[in-house]
Amino acid sequence: MKNSILIYQKIQESLKNGIPVALITAMNSEQNNLGRKFFINKNKEVVGDINNDSRVNDLLLEYVIKKMNQNVFSVISIVSLNYDTYKITESNKINISDNFDKNNGSVLFIEFMYPKMQLIIVGGGHVGHALAQLGDVVGFEITVVDDRKDYANLERFPMAIKILTGDIESSIDSLELNALSYVVLVSRGHKLDEAALRMSVQKNPAYIGMIGSKRRTSIVINNLVQEGVNLEKIQNIYTPIGIDLGGQSPAEIALSILSEIIIIIHKGSGKHLNSLKKIIL
Amino acid sequence: MQINTDNNFIDEILICLKKNKSAVMATVVNTRGSTPRKAGAKMLIRPDGSFTGTIGGGCGEAEVWQKAMEVFKSNQLSYVSVDLTEPVDGEDKVCGGVMDVMIEKLVP
Numbered sequence: 128m129k130n131s132i133l134i135y136q137k138i139q140e141s142l143k144n145g146i147p148v149a150l151i152t153a154m155n156s157e158q159n160n161l162g163r164k165f166f167i168n169k170n171k172e173v174v175g176d177i178n179n180d181s182r183v184n185d186l187l188l189e190y191v192i193k194k195m196n197q198n199v200f201s202v203i204s205i206v207s208l209n210y211d212t213y214k215i216t217e218s219n220k221i222n223i224s225d226n227f228d229k230n231n232g233s234v235l236f237i238e239f240m241y242p243k244m245q246l247i248i249v250g251g252g253h254v255g256h257a258l259a260q261l262g263d264v265v266g267f268e269i270t271v272v273d274d275r276k277d278y279a280n281l282e283r284f285p286m287a288i289k290i291l292t293g294d295i296e297s298s299i300d301s302l303e304l305n306a307l308s309y310v311v312l313v314s315r316g317h318k319l320d321e322a323a324l325r326m327s328v329q330k331n332p333a334y335i336g337m338i339g340s341k342r343r344t345s346i347v348i349n350n351l352v353q354e355g356v357n358l359e360k361i362q363n364i365y366t367p368i369g370i371d372l373g374g375q376s377p378a379e380i381a382l383s384i385l386s387e388i389i390i391i392i393h394k395g396s397g398k399h400l401n402s403l404k405k406i407i408l
Numbered sequence: 409m410q411i412n413t414d415n416n417f418i419d420e421i422l423i424c425l426k427k428n429k430s431a432v433m434a435t436v437v438n439t440r441g442s443t444p445r446k447a448g449a450k451m452l453i454r455p456d457g458s459f460t461g462t463i464g465g466g467c468g469e470a471e472v473w474q475k476a477m478e479v480f481k482s483n484q485l486s487y488v489s490v491d492l493t494e495p496v497d498g499e500d501k502v503c504g505g506v507m508d509v510m511i512e513k514l515v516p
Contacts, residue, residue, distance in 0.1 A: 131514035132425050139418045154437070154510065162485040162512050202448040205437070221438050223487040223508045236437055236510065238448060 134166045134174050138240060141168040145242045145307075149191040151177055154205075154221075154234040167191045177235065182213060190215050191237065204237040243268040244307045244392075247332070249295065249323045250314035251278035254338065257381035258311060259284050265385060267309070272298045272323070295319050299326040308332035309388050311368070321347045328360045334388060336365035338380070370397055420460050421452055421514070428455050431514045432476040436463050441505030443492060444468075455480060468492060468507060475511050485512040 134150070141148045148168040153160040158178065166174040167188055176184045186208070194201055207216045209232040221234065246267035248255045255278075259269045263286040270289040273279035279292050291298035295314070304310070310332045312320050320337055324347060327335050337344055344366045351361060369383035370390065390397050424431040432453040436445055444464030451461040451469065453476040463469060468490035475488045490507045 130516075131431075132422065132516045135418055135421050135425070139422065142418070152510070152512070202446070203437075221508070223438065223489060223510075236435070238435075 130175060134164055137166055137174050142240060142242045146170055147195050147239065147241045150238045150240070151187060152236045153177055154236050157233045160233060169195050177233065183208065186213060186215060194239065201239045203239070206235050206237065208233045208235060242307060244309060245270060247272065247302060247308060247310045249299070249310065249312045251275065251283065252313065252315060253377035254313040254380050256283065257378040258313065258384060259286055261381050261385050265389070270302065296322040296326045299323055304330040304332040306333050309334040311384055312337040317343045317347050321350055324364070325351060325356065328356060334365065334391060336368040336384060336387065338368045339366065341367070417450065417461055424452060424454050425514060425516050429516055430455055430480065432479050432511060433514055434463060434472045434476055434509050434511045436507050437510045438508040439505055441493065443505035443507045463507065463509060472509050472511065479511050479513050483513050485510065487511065
């Protein structure tokens with residue numbers, strides 16, 4: 128494939144700017160296209176094409192953007208594109224020993240690539256600290272929000288790309304949250320949680336979880352409901368937070384919270400794998 | 409996490425393309441049964457035979473590497489099916505599945 132530098136530069140640039148991208152590769156030699164590449168990002172910028180027929184490229188653009196907007200994180204997608212009907216059909220499984228060229232059209236391999244996901248930790252205490260450490264290892268971009276500079280600083284959070292120490296509500300307001308943002312409220316008191324939650328729900332992140340006892344979290348939620356915050360948004364908040372791992376230490380709680388987030392991202396069951404499949408002897 | 413793109417890997421591709429004027433990319437496109445990596449996993453092979461990234465390690469990677477060196481010469485996109493279903497007492501292929509790998513040459 129020629130022009131690779133241009134395409135990979137564009138991928139690099141888009142991801143650095145937080146824009147998801149898709150790279151399409153022709154898997155068969157229909158119209159002598161084998162290996163031809165077409166880059167699309169979520170802002171509808173394109174590099175290259177899969178076909179000289181602009182209608183085909185437009186169809187693919189539409190398909191990719193639709194996939195990206197579903198907020199389901201597709202890693203790859205294999206599709207067949209029929210040149211008679213201009214139809215895109217998803218084919219879950221392919222067989223490379225089949226002759227692709229029997230198809231009347233292209234078989235395309237579509238890779239979706241996403242920027243790093245953000246973990247926004249509100250509260251730089253024990254749990255927040257453990258969350259930052261674990262989240263960093265798992266691959267999140269870490270942001271810490273706490274109005275106490277003694278807690279929220281680079282010595283304590285060297286892995287953070289952002290540390291916001293101003294007033295909690297305006298700190299969260301200054302963040303750009305999206306479907307790749309996971310917000311965890313582990314602050315030191317329900318007043319702060321309330322402020323953080325009020326602002327977070329307006330910004331539609333992928334996840335909001337709030338730590339606290341039933342009493343503490345229900346005070347916060349009741350206050351927001353009385354303020355008239357959209358009920359559906361409040362019902363989507365994860366509280367009590369985490370998966371029941373049984374641990375108690377700050378690190379164990381952090382692991383439980385991250386487990387919840389990973390289960391949501393990958394649609395995992397949270398069950399023991401050995402309960403899902405019996406070992407064949 | 410799988411959905412995060414490893415930015416370092418993209419950097420590696422660009423460095424290799426700028427320096428060597430070519431690279432071969434191996435991408436898992438399809439798997440059946442139990443395999444170490446799933447579709448989308450990638451490995452970049454440089455003209456000197458060195459590589460970065462992993463599609464699962466062991467014998468599978470060796471087969472892919474060999475094909476990659478051919479692709480440097482042929483310039484033809486090709487496929488290799490890595491069969492990991494061989495008997496357990498043989499080599500390290502105990503995972504039990506099959507991976508289809510697409511191997512393509514990239515030029516600047």
